[in-house]
Amino acid sequence: MLRANPFxxxxxxxxxxxxxxxxxxxxxxxxxxxxxxxxxGFVSGYAKSVFTMGAADRVILASQELLxxxxxxxxxxxxxTYELGVTATEVRVSVRNATISSRxxxxxxxxxxxxxxxxxxxTTELERSMSGAGRRAMxxxxxxxxxxxxxxxxxxxxxxxxxxxxCRR
Amino acid sequence: MNSTxxxxxxxxxxxxxxxxxxxxxxxxxxxxxxFGRFFCETTFKxxxxxxxxxxxxQETLENAVKYSxxxxxxxxxxxxxxxxxxxxxxxxxxxxxxxxxxxxEEIDNxxxxxxxAALIAxxxxxxxxxxxxxxxxxxxxxYEGQFELQVSEEPGGNVRVTAVGKL
Amino acid sequence: MSAxxxxxxxxxxxxxxxxxxxxxxxxxxxxxxxxxxxxxxxxFAALHRSVTSDGLAEISVDVRHLTFVNSSAIxxxxxxxxxxxxxxxxxxxxxxxxxxxxxxxxxxxxxxLQSLAPKAIIIDSE
Numbered sequence: 001m002l003r004a005n006p007f008x009x010x011x012x013x014x015x016x017x018x019x020x021x022x023x024x025x026x027x028x029x030x031x032x033x034x035x036x037x038x039x040x041g042f043v044s045g046y047a048k049s050v051f052t053m054g055a056a057d058r059v060i061l062a063s064q065e066l067l068x069x070x071x072x073x074x075x076x077x078x079x080x081t082y083e084l085g086v087t088a089t090e091v092r093v094s095v096r097n098a099t100i101s102s103r104x105x106x107x108x109x110x111x112x113x114x115x116x117x118x119x120x121x122x123t124t125e126l127e128r129s130m131s132g133a134g135r136r137a138m139x140x141x142x143x144x145x146x147x148x149x150x151x152x153x154x155x156x157x158x159x160x161x162x163x164x165x166x167c168r169r
Numbered sequence: 170m171n172s173t174x175x176x177x178x179x180x181x182x183x184x185x186x187x188x189x190x191x192x193x194x195x196x197x198x199x200x201x202x203x204f205g206r207f208f209c210e211t212t213f214k215x216x217x218x219x220x221x222x223x224x225x226x227q228e229t230l231e232n233a234v235k236y237s238x239x240x241x242x243x244x245x246x247x248x249x250x251x252x253x254x255x256x257x258x259x260x261x262x263x264x265x266x267x268x269x270x271x272x273x274e275e276i277d278n279x280x281x282x283x284x285x286a287a288l289i290a291x292x293x294x295x296x297x298x299x300x301x302x303x304x305x306x307x308x309x310x311x312y313e314g315q316f317e318l319q320v321s322e323e324p325g326g327n328v329r330v331t332a333v334g335k336l
Numbered sequence: 337m338s339a340x341x342x343x344x345x346x347x348x349x350x351x352x353x354x355x356x357x358x359x360x361x362x363x364x365x366x367x368x369x370x371x372x373x374x375x376x377x378x379x380f381a382a383l384h385r386s387v388t389s390d391g392l393a394e395i396s397v398d399v400r401h402l403t404f405v406n407s408s409a410i411x412x413x414x415x416x417x418x419x420x421x422x423x424x425x426x427x428x429x430x431x432x433x434x435x436x437x438x439x440x441x442x443x444x445x446x447x448x449l450q451s452l453a454p455k456a457i458i459i460d461s462e
Contacts, residue, residue: 023190025191029184041204042200046189049191195369199368228407231407289451292414295410295411305408306407312444313445
């Protein structure tokens, strides 16, 4: 699933209002690290302790896919920030990283494709991934929508992009 | 209004690198400690820093869990910050007011001794008074961890314990 | 069978102990549970009793792979050092700790422990 407008500019009134309600549970900011496996283990254990099983699995998948994308595609030596937060009704996973405009456009096009036909996009990216032709990041994002049934959104702020996945608690 | 045990001016906040919030139960300590250790190991290249952070995380989290007031909605937050020259590890919890008073006294007492002497005194206390709290954890943080400790009261009956160590 | 060989080993997640007669014990893992004394104090006490019962002059305790302990666990070693320090001449013995100097808690804690019972504790640091 995607929000009606998957790409939001900063300061969007809905986003700003909703952000005030968010309680941050985990926030990690690190320089582009090639080795984040230890974090996957931590967030997996944490999510299973904090959330119901269904929500925990979705949070874990979204965390791994979003973070893996950021580590692969962010600019070198730039900060990556991961946040896991909750509102009264939702869980939110977001990753922010520095990137270049061509990748932002690639991301925008991909999110629109997912929105138009999530199941077909999932199948396409899965086939591409299996044949070695697809980009890993694209499959990751569509998995968040299709397998984890989470809502994806993205916003750009200067040279940084934030991708967020949300689901009900 | 905050009150601290130190007479030094308040520190400028160092950039926040890690923040984790959870219910004050023991089950989270291992995971947070290990994550904090790996984070310090991969973020800062100083030899031994991860081990130092490990003991501080363990001891501060243990204290915070043990002495958290029994709120149904209680939470414990741990933060790791650094300005490039120092590492700060802090815990924020809703603590029993008696614990805050005791903790301030213990930290003030500890500061009267150099870290090694304080650790030796804590070992001796553990040996001669087996039933009394030895306060080994605080002494370990100073000597083994090479961190100094501050405690401050924050709104809502919360207590922040901050350990600061050189990178 | 020696008394030491008959000591029951503790069951604890992330920690194991192994006894190799006549006089060697190895600890491996991490001790960071809320009240390690509840699980381990009887084990440490049994080690102490068995060494005196077997009439051993020395027991070797290999902690090189005990990578982390909390302060409550350090108290177990303090208790053991105290028992040995207070033992009668007929029951006295030496604890030889094999430690890893690269592990900070071992480097800092065992030197202080030795000060509690300097005649009864030897530290072999590798």
